[in-house]
Amino acid sequence: xxxALRNRLGGHPADAARELLxxxxxxxxxxxxxxxxxxxxxxxxxxSHAYRGRTPRxxxxxxxxxxxxxxxxxxxxxCVNVSTGPDGEASAVLLRAGEVLGGHDLxxxxxxxARRHADLARGPANLAAALGITLADAGIDLLxxxxxxxxQLNGTSTQVSxxxxxxxxxxxxxxxxxxxxxxxxVSAYRRATRASG
DNA sequence: CGCGAGATTGACT
DNA sequence: GTCAATCTCGCGC
Numbered sequence: 689x690x691x692a693l694r695n696r697l698g699g700h701p702a703d704a705a706r707e708l709l710x711x712x713x714x715x716x717x718x719x720x721x722x723x724x725x726x727x728x729x730x731x732x733x734x735x736s737h738a739y740r741g742r743t744p745r746x747x748x749x750x751x752x753x754x755x756x757x758x759x760x761x762x763x764x765x766x767c768v769n770v771s772t773g774p775d776g777e778a779s780a781v782l783l784r785a786g787e788v789l790g791g792h793d794l795x796x797x798x799x800x801x802a803r804r805h806a807d808l809a810r811g812p813a814n815l816a817a818a819l820g821i822t823l824a825d826a827g828i829d830l831l832x833x834x835x836x837x838x839x840q841l842n843g844t845s846t847q848v849s850x851x852x853x854x855x856x857x858x859x860x861x862x863x864x865x866x867x868x869x870x871x872x873x874v875s876a877y878r879r880a881t882r883a884s885g
Numbered sequence: 886c887g888c889g890a891g892a893t894t895g896a897c898t
Numbered sequence: 899g900t901c902a903a904t905c906t907c908g909c910g911c
Contacts (some may be wrong), residue, residue: 726903733902737896745896762904763893767901782903800907813904855903875904 693831693841697753697772701779704753704772705866708781710845711767715837718795720786720809723871726853727779727864728769730778735856740780747776754831754839758816758823765813768821770830770839771792784812784854784865787873795819806872 697704705727713720728736730749737759748757751773757769757780773779786809788795795808795818802808804820809818815868816822821837830839849869852862867874 728903737903740897743897759903760895763895763900763902765904767903786905811905853903 689814690831694752694754696841697770697781698774698816699772700718701729701772701781701800702866704752704770704779704865705781705864706844706848708770708783708839708852709839709848709866709868710842712789712840712842713783713786713838714840715821716794718791718798718819719789720795720815720819721789721852722783722786724783724785724867724874726784727772727866728780728782730773730780733779733862734778735853735862736778740819743777746778748827749780751775754829756821756825756828756830756837758821760823761813766822767812768816768819776839782812783815783873785810785867785873785875786815787871788818808873810873811875 696707705725708722708725711722730736730738738749742750748755752775753772755771757771758766760766768783769780771780788808799808799818809815825837845868847869848866850863850866853865
């Protein structure tokens, strides 16, 4: 039941990341198949928001698996994570891209600049926008089907590729990015760049 | 088509 | 004050 689902996300974040590939994310009238994710290993991972300990923002990552960790970056974008690992361990998986399955018209309204179907939920901030997920949703239990933002875990994907994480300036050598290779919605790899300005 | 830079707010040092 | 797990546009080849 709920506990069994949560157990699938309760191990190492890299294993949880593979569980999340192919899952269906529902967000306010739009559903999407998750095709690209990245694992963040909490206090062991220099690239994780939890690396320097618990703060009000990252508190959700320290809780039980299957909850939504949302954060705001670059002054304009929201990104969506799923907390993983046992209660007390601050790991999470960033959802980087999805293919819109249902609610296409609504997704298109939320993503006015998307020109192709595959671009609707391509990229972490775009995925959040297409599904209407904001900071206000942080902390909700994604394994609770009644909630208007929730996750449906499907079978483990057969085809999985892996590589370095995107936009991460530290620990860029760690291979904790996973994607489904035959998807058109996988975001392009970009090395971390300075946000000077 | 690929690369480079700007936009803009919140959280943490 | 500095930095950030990004997106999009515009320019140059």
